[in-house]
Amino acid sequence: MNATIWSLSAIVAVAAVTFLLGYVGSRKANTTPDFLVARRAIPATRNAAAISGEYLSAASFLSVAGLVLKDGVDALWYPVGFTAGYLALLLFVAAPLRRSGAYTLPDFSEARLGSVHVRHVSTFFVVCIGLLYLVPQLQSAGLTLTTITGLDAWLGGLIVTVIVVINVLGGGMRAITLVQAFQYWGKLFAIAAPTFVLFVVFLASPDRGTQPISDDGVVRFPQAEKVTVAEQPVKVRVDEPLTLRVRGTIDGRDANGPVFWGRGVYELKPGTVMEFTAGSPVPVVEGSPTTNRDWTHPQTGGLSELIGTYSLIFATFLGTMGLPHVLVRFYTNPDGKAARRTALHVLYLLGLFYLFPTVLGVLSRLHLPQLLVTGNTDAAVLMLPEAMVPNLGGQILGAVVAAGAFAAFLSTSSGLVVSVAGVVSTDIMPGKVRDFRWATVFTGLVAIALAFVLPRSNASLTVAMSFALAASTFCPLLVLGIWWRGLTWVGAVCGLVVGGGVVISAQVVSVVSTYTGRWAPAFITQPALITVPLAFATMIVVSKATRRRVPPDVNQILLRLHAPDPLGFIRDRDIARFGTAEEKARLADGKRSGADRTR
Amino acid sequence: MSSVDHTPSGSAPDAQKWVDVQASDDFAELKRRLTKFVFPVSGLFLAWYLLYVLLADYAHDFMSTKVVGNINVGLIFGLLQFVSTFVITTLYVRHANKNLDPLAEKLRGEIEGDGK
Structure with a gap:
């Protein structure tokens, strides 16, 4: 009971600080220029912390440890992939996309391909990816509250949704770099401090009530x-x-x-x-290794596991560049050099963070084998402090972890709701402030509804699905759009529909399979290995077939994307103006006749 | 497909400048240097990841070859996966700072020299 009070107060404190920061932030710099100019003076290290803060979601905070507990070394592909995705983003799209001056993916697709159709399709998938990413955040919030208080799971998701929606409605939780940077260090502390303490506890009493993990046999319950x-x-x-x-x-x-x-x-x-x-x-949930030997060895599941891992690598490696909330934040660097430095720092910060859930996951295998029976391993990080230190210290550590987890849900959900609602209000509704508010409420409602309907599994698995969706839609669009002049809007639309459609169908099938006995094979729950090449192939083939539709000003656009920053082609006014079809029409027209045509 | 169709007649100074830049050898060289780095490196990077998984799956004996004490090849390769991510990022940043930025500066100097 004491533990509940500690944790609840920590969560309330986090929510209060979030509200407060949002309130203060919304009264300060709120216009786009302020936001941009301020960003230009921000050092790369802080920008990197802000990016990492937004990126580290429930999947990172709770689920990586959970998967390590359940699947052992194979689970390390999630943090490796989540981190490596940034490298792909840096190499392929970061700098050109920033030079394009477009701020969202639909903006970019319209600017590059000169078609409103491709913009609408992109919008649809941005919303899908955002919602798919929101669901595990809300479900994990429910899990956290259930683990701490025993209340029903839906309540936690509802509370997070309400806090986020109210905050976004009030103009709070805008992408203020300082707040997000603070979030990263907050989360790092919330997971690092307990890890250090628990590790010391572990070293001080190496065999208290546990068994050596190097034993090749099955896991056993240390106590009844x-x-x-x-x-x-x-x-x-x-x-x-x-x-x-x-x-x-x-x-x-x-x-x-x-x-x-x-x-x-x-x-x-x-x-x-x-x-x-x-x-x-300990009976172990089906699909995970039952013996410690398998747990400590990579790839023991044969061909289907090989395909699953390959799919996961594809999805996380190529999907990061298609995540709307990450992209928006990523390329608001002053220039290419700063963008590269930021990316390097992000890699360091993410690498540093992921050390801790991994250690916690290994420790949970010693102390919380009961989670293996239910497969509810996401709760491991939350339960571990009290299981290892059954006194006040453990309760306080537990409270710190719970608060960190809640901070993770709040920051990631806010970023997602803002980017989804932004896209919905500007692309589907007329784009007034009131529309943004309606879009926010709408996004919250749909997300919470989905969170109830979709079966709860490890947050990382659901998150991996949204990575797969991003990798099968926006990765080909961005890579081909930036590096291949032959891409046409017809090809892009076909590729998006085929790639995205197959991933979404696979998701539906795997949900049905979860309710009816888990019969779906690995390539359906992890489809990226098939869908990414499929989407690329569709885009290339259809573009070749519709060659006449290559935008006439494609050379200009590609030059703009690839001309290095010191050339000075990018100025503030360009960033503000480039990106709409009219602007491009004017530009192409002006080039031909010198006339300044406006619509 | 090429800019020849729309050769500007010195209308907008910006447009003229763009075409100049695009036609220049330095720009071609710049783009070549970038593509020559980015694509092979990412190909290698992905291949290295996939190879690791493949080895872990089908070359158990090789992966469990002990190198020092309890440390086997698999463990070393696994850690190298993390290391390689950092190495490649650092390489890219250095490549960009050393080979791309100076050329871009030179291009800029030339353009601004006779342009404005």
């Missing part, structure tokens, strides 16, 4: 444990026979009392309660 299956049915795999007490439903049959489980897979209905004795082997 009672485990309850949450909202969704789970399948667990048993590798070593055990006896336990069960009250609930196993494989469709009711059970109440002692049960013997031999080797095999068992399906448990929600609400089933299991009581394990100390030292009995």
Whole structure:
């Protein structure tokens, strides 16, 4: 009960600070020029911290540790990919996109290809990616609140949505660099401090109630444990026979009392309660390694796991460049040199951050094996402090972690809601301030509805799906748009629809499969390996077929994208004006006749 | 497909300047230097990632070759994945600062010299 109070006060404090910073921030610099000019004076290190602050979401904060607990070394592909994606962004798109002067992906696509159709399709996918990315944030907020207070999961998601929407409506939580930079250091502290303390605890008492992890056998419960299956049915795999007490439903049959489980897979209905004795082997949720040997070795799942990992690498490596909220922030650097320096710092900061969830994930394997039964491993970071230090210190550490997690949900969700609502209000509605407010409310409502409907899995998996969507839509659009003059708007639209359509269908199929017994193969839950080349191929083939539609001023645009900054082609007024079809028409026209045509 | 169709007749000074820049050898060289770095490096980078996964899957014996004490090839390669991300980023930043920026400065000097 004490722990609950500590954690709740920490969360309330985070929410209050967020409100306050948003309020103060909204009264200060709020116009676009202010925002831009201010940005020009900001050192690359702080800008990098701001980018990292917005990027480190629930997936990073909770789910990486959870996946390390469950899947071991293979889970490290998530942090590697999340970090490496920045490198791809830096190499391929960062500088040219910033020179284009466009501030959003739909802006860029219209400016490059001179078609409103491609703008509309881009808008649609920006909204899809934003919403898909919001869902795991809200679901993890629910999980955090459930873990701390035992309240229903939907309440946490609702609270975060309400806070974010009110904050965005009030003009707060604008992309103020200082706030976001503060968020990064806040999150780093919230995960680093507990990691250091818990690691010292671990070193000081290496075998207190646990077993050595180097043992190649199965994981065992250090003490007697009672485990309850949450909202969704789970399948667990048993590798070593055990006896336990069960009250609930196993494989469709009711059970109440002692049960013997031999080797095999068992399906448990929600609400089933299991009581394990100390030292009995831990049944592990299906699909994850059951023995410590497999856990410490990469790639033990054969071909399907190979494909899954390849897909994940493709999705995270190529998807980062298509995330709307990351892009907006990324290229508001003063020049190419600063952009490169910022990217380097972002890599350092992300690399530094990801050390800590990894350590926490390994420690949870020793202390929280019960999470392996339900697969609810995202809760590991939240539960670990109290499990390892069962006194006031542990409670305070737990509160710090909970507050950090909440900060992660709030900052990422706010950034997403702002970018999605911005796109919706300018591209779908007339673009007045009131429209932005309606768009914000609308975004919040859709996101929370989706968060209830979609099954809750590890946040990283859902996040990986939005990376896959970004990699299959905007990655080809950006890479081909920047590096290949042959791209036409017809090709771009076809590529976006095919790539995005297949990913979304795969997502629907995998959701259905989750509710009906998890039958979907790996390439459906992780489709990027197929969909990214498919989208590239579609764009290239259709563009070749519609060669006549290559914009007449393509050379000018490409020159603009590739001319290095010191050439001075980019000035402030260009940034403000370049980007609309009219402007381009005027430019091309002016080149031919010298006349200054306006619409 | 080429700028020849719309050769400007000295109308807008900006447009003229752009065409000059585009036609210049220095600009071609600049673009060549950039593409020659970016594409091979990212290809290598991705290949190296994919190779690691492949080795982990199908070359268990090679990956578990012990080098020093408990440290095996797989572990070293795994850590190198992280290291290579940083190395490539640092290389790119250095390449850009050393080979791209001076050329761009030179281009700029030439244009501004006879342009304005």
